[in-house]
Amino acid sequence: MTEAVPTHHLLEIQNLTVRFGGLTAINELNLQIHEGEVFALVGPNGAGKTTVLNCISGLIKPAAGSIRFADQELLSLPAHRRATLGIGRTFQQLQLFGSMTVLDNLLTAQHTRLRAGILSGILPFGPGKREDAGARQHALETLKLLGLESYARRPAGSLPFGTQKLIGVARALVLHPRLVLLDEPAAGVPPQDVQELATRLRYWQKEVGTTLLLIEHNMRLVQAVSDRVCVLDYGKKLAEGDPATVLSDPAVLEAYLGRAASKKVQQEQLSQGGSYAEG
Numbered sequence: 001m002t003e004a005v006p007t008h009h010l011l012e013i014q015n016l017t018v019r020f021g022g023l024t025a026i027n028e029l030n031l032q033i034h035e036g037e038v039f040a041l042v043g044p045n046g047a048g049k050t051t052v053l054n055c056i057s058g059l060i061k062p063a064a065g066s067i068r069f070a071d072q073e074l075l076s077l078p079a080h081r082r083a084t085l086g087i088g089r090t091f092q093q094l095q096l097f098g099s100m101t102v103l104d105n106l107l108t109a110q111h112t113r114l115r116a117g118i119l120s121g122i123l124p125f126g127p128g129k130r131e132d133a134g135a136r137q138h139a140l141e142t143l144k145l146l147g148l149e150s151y152a153r154r155p156a157g158s159l160p161f162g163t164q165k166l167i168g169v170a171r172a173l174v175l176h177p178r179l180v181l182l183d184e185p186a187a188g189v190p191p192q193d194v195q196e197l198a199t200r201l202r203y204w205q206k207e208v209g210t211t212l213l214l215i216e217h218n219m220r221l222v223q224a225v226s227d228r229v230c231v232l233d234y235g236k237k238l239a240e241g242d243p244a245t246v247l248s249d250p251a252v253l254e255a256y257l258g259r260a261a262s263k264k265v266q267q268e269q270l271s272q273g274g275s276y277a278e279g
């Protein structure tokens with residue numbers, strides 16, 4: 001029997017193809033994501049970004065290809081097994097319980113870790129209480145690292161939208177996954193709060209080292225947080241590399257803004273909130 005050769009990539013996507021009826025949404029895509037990096041997947045509306053995320057987390061079954069995470073093939077595993085391997089995710093829409101406190105939102109995200117079960121919630125002592133206290137401490141530390149500790153006892157729904165988006169990220173990070181898929185963390189966040197979001201994500205990544213894969217239309221955030229960027233267009237890789245080079249690539253600007261796009265249009269787009277999204 002030959003020994004498995006360890007990969008240098010945390011996530012390795014090979015020849016991924018996804019079809020919806022007659023539409024090829026992802027066309028033989030290859031991507032490698034290194035452990036500890038922030039990798040941004042960008043591209044015009046309909047390019048296939050969410051489809052890639054859905055294939056990784058198990059919501060979509062591709063027609064062909066392979067997705068390996070930490071040397072394990074993901075495509076043969078159901079979605080819940082992928083989460084237990086250490087893959088977390090946020091969604092574009094907020095998935096917070098608005099009437100619950102921020103702290104309780106993070107505690108519910110951890111409930112699968114609390115092995116003590118229902119009885120522990122009734123008994124005023126025992127292992128359940130210790131685990132509860134541990135989870136609380138863990139949630140508070142996560143909030144602190146993201147600069148959110150002052151909101152811990154506030155109802156999540158009472159906070160500004162930008163703060164709620166960051167709490168959504170905290171919910172994914174509280175489980176300390178190895179890889180977190182961030183689905184448009186800056187969507188709906190006011191331009192003045194995007195820099196704050198970038199600073200918090202960078203700080204977390206520096207302190208904890210979580211690998212982040214984000215899809216995002218907001219180029220300010222992409223430029224501020226990403227180590228590498230991949231541009232998708234019609235389900236194919238158009239460009240890949242460091243953010244400054246990729247985002248100034250004429251082919252990339254063309255894909256976003258059309259062939260007539262001028263430098264002036266590009267600069268106007270960036271100055272109006274830094275988003276290339278069409279919709």
Ligand SMILES: Nc1ncnc2c1ncn2[C@@H]1O[C@H](COP(=O)(O)OP(=O)(O)OP(=O)(O)O)[C@@H](O)[C@H]1O
Pocket residue numbers: 020023025043044045046047048049050051052
């Ligand atoms: N469940 C589905 N059924 C049919 N077509 C789909 C489905 N999901 C996505 N598509 C199509 O696949 C293509 C890629 O969609 P996807 O949502 O992955 O793009 P995206 O890059 O995330 O776009 P956006 O930036 O607008 O969110 C689009 O043409 C879309 O209409």
